[in-house]
Amino acid sequence: MVVGQDADLVFHALADATRRDILTRVIHSGQSVSELARHYPMSFAAVQKHVAVLERAALVTKTRRGREQIVHGEVTALRRVALLLDAYEEVWRRRAGRIADILDEDE
Template sequence: MVEYSLNYDMVFQALADKTRRDIVCRTLGSDCTISELSESYHMSFAAVAKHVNVLARAQLVHKARHGREQIVQANVKTISSVAAVLVTYENMWVARFNRLDELLQE
């Protein structure tokens, strides 16, 4: 059995770029080829492919070769894992602010 390990630093670094966030959103809706993705941006095919590679290294998308094209698909497992981490942080900060409100009201 393969253990699923995720480098959150790589994930958040990959998501720091607006284009990469958009690519993840587009591939959540449906699988896309890199050619299809590159039509949506004012950059070269190679530049979009580099963005996809960053996302793939961060495990945010999967790439699969289909003939001459590479199909890009969002990795829902990673996105769910990241969402769970963010909810944990949100809960922590909400609890801290609630405690601060309580202290200020005393």
């Protein structure tokens, strides 16, 4: 599961719509940074910075293919994020259940 500073990096990375879109694009098949840059109204350098944020959060990895860097989504990292979100959901479900119990007692 993702915890501590790793969780902060992941949530920061996923807080941006462009980064979420990049992750969606590369999760099934890798794409070069150049290919990714064609999809966004921003500079190549800006797309590189978005990819770097995703890489620091371990949500993507990059490999070299000749002169290009190929970005790949990390499914294992996404599963760890899902486990963390499941744990948060369980906490809130228990809290909601306790609130419902308290309200039932008052009646």
